[in-house]
Amino acid sequence: MTPGPTPVPPEVLLAQGSPIVYHRGPGFGRVLREVTEGLQWIYQTKNDIVTFTCSGTGGMESAVVNCFSPGDRVLVVSVGNFGTRFKKICEAYGLDVKLLEYEWGKTAKAADVQAALEPGIKGVLIQHSETSTGVINDIEPIAAVVREHPALFVVDSISGVGGAPLKVDEWGIDVAIGGSQKALMGSPGIAFIAVSEAAWAAHANATLPRFYWDWTAVKKAYERPEPETPYTPAVHLYMGLAEAIGLLREEGLENAYKRHAVLSRATKAGVQALGLDLFGEDVERAVCVTAVKSPEGVDGDKLTALIRAKYGIIFAPGQDVLKGKIFRIGHVGYFERADILQALAVLELALEELGYPVKRGDAVAAAEEVFTQAG
Amino acid sequence: MTPGPTPVPPEVLLAQGSPIVYHRGPGFGRVLREVTEGLQWIYQTKNDIVTFTCSGTGGMESAVVNCFSPGDRVLVVSVGNFGTRFKKICEAYGLDVKLLEYEWGKTAKAADVQAALEPGIKGVLIQHSETSTGVINDIEPIAAVVREHPALFVVDSISGVGGAPLKVDEWGIDVAIGGSQKALMGSPGIAFIAVSEAAWAAHANATLPRFYWDWTAVKKAYERPEPETPYTPAVHLYMGLAEAIGLLREEGLENAYKRHAVLSRATKAGVQALGLDLFGEDVERAVCVTAVKSPEGVDGDKLTALIRAKYGIIFAPGQDVLKGKIFRIGHVGYFERADILQALAVLELALEELGYPVKRGDAVAAAEEVFTQAG
Numbered sequence A, B: 001m002t003p004g005p006t007p008v009p010p011e012v013l014l015a016q017g018s019p020i021v022y023h024r025g026p027g028f029g030r031v032l033r034e035v036t037e038g039l040q041w042i043y044q045t046k047n048d049i050v051t052f053t054c055s056g057t058g059g060m061e062s063a064v065v066n067c068f069s070p071g072d073r074v075l076v077v078s079v080g081n082f083g084t085r086f087k088k089i090c091e092a093y094g095l096d097v098k099l100l101e102y103e104w105g106k107t108a109k110a111a112d113v114q115a116a117l118e119p120g121i122k123g124v125l126i127q128h129s130e131t132s133t134g135v136i137n138d139i140e141p142i143a144a145v146v147r148e149h150p151a152l153f154v155v156d157s158i159s160g161v162g163g164a165p166l167k168v169d170e171w172g173i174d175v176a177i178g179g180s181q182k183a184l185m186g187s188p189g190i191a192f193i194a195v196s197e198a199a200w201a202a203h204a205n206a207t208l209p210r211f212y213w214d215w216t217a218v219k220k221a222y223e224r225p226e227p228e229t230p231y232t233p234a235v236h237l238y239m240g241l242a243e244a245i246g247l248l249r250e251e252g253l254e255n256a257y258k259r260h261a262v263l264s265r266a267t268k269a270g271v272q273a274l275g276l277d278l279f280g281e282d283v284e285r286a287v288c289v290t291a292v293k294s295p296e297g298v299d300g301d302k303l304t305a306l307i308r309a310k311y312g313i314i315f316a317p318g319q320d321v322l323k324g325k326i327f328r329i330g331h332v333g334y335f336e337r338a339d340i341l342q343a344l345a346v347l348e349l350a351l352e353e354l355g356y357p358v359k360r361g362d363a364v365a366a367a368e369e370v371f372t373q374a375g
Helices: A010-016 A026-043 A056-067 A081-092 A110-116 A139-147 A197-205 A215-222 A235-251 A253-273 A300-311 A337-353 A362-374 B010-016 B026-043 B056-067 B081-092 B110-116 B139-147 B197-205 B215-222 B235-251 B253-273 B300-311 B337-353 B362-374
Strands: A048-053 A073-078 A096-101 A121-127 A152-156 A175-179 A190-195 A289-293 A326-330 B048-053 B073-078 B096-101 B121-127 B152-156 B175-179 B190-195 B289-293 B326-330
Touching: A010 A235, A026 A048, A026 A175, A026 A190, A026 A235, A048 A056, A048 A215, A056 A081, A056 A121, A056 A152, A056 A175, A056 A190, A056 A197, A073 A081, A073 A110, A081 A096, A081 A121, A096 A110, A110 A139, A121 A139, A139 A152, A152 A197, A190 A197, A190 A235, A197 A215, A235 A253, A235 B235, A253 A289, A253 A337, A253 A362, A300 A326, A300 A337, A337 A362, B010 B235, B026 B048, B026 B175, B026 B190, B026 B235, B048 B056, B048 B215, B056 B081, B056 B121, B056 B152, B056 B175, B056 B190, B056 B197, B073 B081, B073 B110, B081 B096, B081 B121, B096 B110, B110 B139, B121 B139, B139 B152, B152 B197, B190 B197, B190 B235, B197 B215, B235 B253, B253 B289, B253 B337, B253 B362, B300 B326, B300 B337, B337 B362
Parallel strands: A073 A096, A073 A121, A121 A152, A152 A175, B073 B096, B073 B121, B121 B152, B152 B175
Antiparallel strands: A048 A190, A175 A190, A289 A326, B048 B190, B175 B190, B289 B326
């Protein structure tokens, strides 16, 4: 029950345990075409997709080094750990970072972004789903504000895409970054980026140094008669991702969004039924990860350690400033209703063991009510 | 029969098709410890190992950005396509590259490196096994020359390590770069680097920009009570690589070297028995890939295409300046004697079909002789 890597469906495991296809030629070409078209469908975009063998962080770095030049001024909107990471990446490459920073748990506001968007800002970088706090930023109105300004809009949706709506073309997102290992139910190791025409135009003039991350090299390799990557890809992970996308296609995007929303509502109802408080703003939008305040007298780290050791279920502890103060239940990716019921049941037992008063079954019952209502 | 990614043994496929372990904590910690210790064994080194989720090229880039500063003068020794790649990476980051370039097919000479090593050169970058031509550079005497000079010695052994001897500590290699997908029999997607004390010292003062590739971040994450990577790794590929290293441990390193040498000799004897000429210098050292000159009247690209289409066996064509002029038979990694016999047999049929006079069975018989002699 961590916010990624999430469990991997057997169909995907089977694909990545199958004999390898050669990475030059029709075998891998077919896989890459399937992955690319599937990602365009999930992103709801006609923009180009580039992919890399790396973690989501590599995808974030690729966005920075492909779009900007040394000294460029950018606005980083941070609501948690991954916002801080965007800032660090930008600073590592000598960008001039203006930081719009919120307290962890808050969501970003379009009006604040508008106020911060002074002339000369070349890019706005933000998280869609901020994994460290579980909050999901309301990207649509923020995109509307950024569109009125000549800055690229760069959205890290690594733990969001496929779990929460993200309409790249309709909203006007220039660079959308995703990862294989969250809502997409693939194994970790592939980052993918949707690149708008404006982002390609910026890229053409961007002078930050890059080699492995270079988008032009990827695009050129994709345009061969049988699409390839410029350097040897993690072939098996692409084979698995193609399978995972197939599963999402069967389910349907709206159904996947709905599944995530129902699992989220049930989780939240369950923990609240135990008298626990949710952490973060706009919790009804936090469909990928539920962050819960550790109750008085219970250390969140001890709680997650106990649940892991005794029941083999992994909740994520709080990071950084929230260490011990919250715990996080991920429900993005390959999770179903029974997983939530199980997680809430072991939470009841563990809380009781740590001395927090629990009426056994309350959390589970509350979740069951949500599922029954959802049909 | 390409020089990578090579086939993946069933044990490795099974591991990477198994349920995923969480990347923070004891499950992945055990995998990462196994991988790290195994790689130290294969590299014959006590140096630190850092790993990345990426292709071998990413590993090469990590060496450049972690060891050098803008404007640093480096000596790139190039004997083919991957030498050119080292040059391009260095230039992308604004290094001052002195190029010692050999005609494709030649091997590098220690005396030439010595002559090129002028004061002020901060690093020497070279391939161990140059996949594009099949040649393997004699690293030991070159290392001896570089050791007399205050430059870091950076060796790309992506297609060499595990297939041909590489004694990192004994020879004095500061940075050795390898990949999961060649002699190690893993799936592609992990690069690993052995880093000497001198390389760490250089790294501490190196100012090229980096984030994902930063060695310090990797080292810090490895030093946690349960070793981790700083960003989500390709967990399944690490699980597979641990299994692959286990297979190599069972075989023994010297036996693996011997296996590669015997397969190489048999392949070379086979193609020569058909009257074909080997390509490249010091062919007896070229134990990972055999490069063969396309005979008069036969286009190497057509030959490899025919073999792939009609027999489902993939030989690698020539790259760049050698396109059509050579073809390459890889025998690095998960190959055994029967694979070589099969490859030579289909080569006989395909050459005959393209009008080259073949006495059927000659190539296979010559290889059989080598195997019989080897016992």
